[in-house]
Amino acid sequence: MRTFALVIAVLLALVASAALVSWLAGWEMNAGFVDGRAPHIVWLAIIGGLLASSIVVGLRQRFSETLFGMLAWGGIFLLLIVGYSYREEVKSLWSRVRAEVFAGAPIETAAGEIEVRRSGDGHFYLEASVNGAPITFMVDTGATAIALSWDDARKAGFQPQDLSFTDPVMTASGPALSATVFLERITAGPIRRDGIRAGVLPEGIDGSLLGLSFLDTLSSYEIRGDRLILRN
Numbered sequence: 001m002r003t004f005a006l007v008i009a010v011l012l013a014l015v016a017s018a019a020l021v022s023w024l025a026g027w028e029m030n031a032g033f034v035d036g037r038a039p040h041i042v043w044l045a046i047i048g049g050l051l052a053s054s055i056v057v058g059l060r061q062r063f064s065e066t067l068f069g070m071l072a073w074g075g076i077f078l079l080l081i082v083g084y085s086y087r088e089e090v091k092s093l094w095s096r097v098r099a100e101v102f103a104g105a106p107i108e109t110a111a112g113e114i115e116v117r118r119s120g121d122g123h124f125y126l127e128a129s130v131n132g133a134p135i136t137f138m139v140d141t142g143a144t145a146i147a148l149s150w151d152d153a154r155k156a157g158f159q160p161q162d163l164s165f166t167d168p169v170m171t172a173s174g175p176a177l178s179a180t181v182f183l184e185r186i187t188a189g190p191i192r193r194d195g196i197r198a199g200v201l202p203e204g205i206d207g208s209l210l211g212l213s214f215l216d217t218l219s220s221y222e223i224r225g226d227r228l229i230l231r232n
Contacts, residue, residue, distance in 0.1 A: 106189040112232030114189040123226040126210055128188040130156040135208055139228060143211030146186070146198035147178065152208045153200040156183070159201050166197060176202050186214065189232045193217055 031058050073096045105127055106114040116139075124139040130148070133155040137146075147169070149161050163179035170176075177198035185194045197213055215221055 019225060060155055061232075108189050109229075112190055113229065114191065115227045115229045116227040118228070124223075126188055126228075126230075128210070130186050131184045133157070137208050137210035140209040140211055141215065143209045145213040146183070146196060147209040147210045147211060148181075148198055148201040149208045150201060150202050151206075151207055153181070158200060162205065163200055165200075165202055169199060169201070170203065171205055176205065178202070188230070191218070191230060192203075 021076055025083065052088045067182050096217075106116055116124055118126055125140055126137050128135055130152070132154075135152045135155060137149070148156060148158075153160050159179055163181065165177040165179045167178045167180055168175060178201055181198055181200055183194075183196050183198050185192060186196060187193075193214060196217070215230075218230055218232065222229050
């Protein structure tokens with residue numbers, strides 16, 4: 001454990017030193033060889049210094065422990081390089097896994113196209129951002145407009161107690177009165193709409209609905225089995 005802590009300390013010192021030198025020299029950390037070789041030399045020196053420190057520390061240990069340590073560090077660097085090289089694929093894979101585990105998480109399947117999986121209760125839910133606040137909507141093609149619950153309206157920056165509830169609506173609990181608001185922006189994955197009309201539901205009615213005032217702005221939307229597909 002003492003040896004491992006020493007190697008970690010050396011690594012951190014090398015990274016901090018390289019970052020400081022690069023910053024003082026005004027180099028871009030992600031500059032390519034076309035833009036200049038100096039940053040790459042600095043960061044390659046980190047790896048070389050780390051390997052050298054591992055060897056130095058390893059001289060104080062048995063050969064088998066030294067070899068295992070070098071192979072372990074080499075494997076870590078290899079995994080980091082592979083992960084960075086395939087970062088877009090990893091991101092796409094994580095989006096799909098997240099969508100399977102968390103109902104409502106949108107998957108970007110193509111440019112301007114997202115899909116969500118059907119939840120266990122048979123409905124489709126969509127995680128969106130309203131005025132910068134995360135809100136989960138139940139997609140409802142029978143609703144004429146976006147409907148925000150009292151609590152979600154507060155998260156989106158509205159003060160429901162200051163609104164005028166004069167618009168009659170039909171909810172799952174029966175007829176009620178809603179208040180009209182206009183959303184500065186609503187975003188779901190790559191899809192964004194500005195200035196859409198919505199209604200705020202009275203207190204006591206839970207759940208926000210994504211209705212036709214949003215869906216009708218899309219080029220298309222369809223249900224294929226357990227998937228709801230929305231196209232910008």
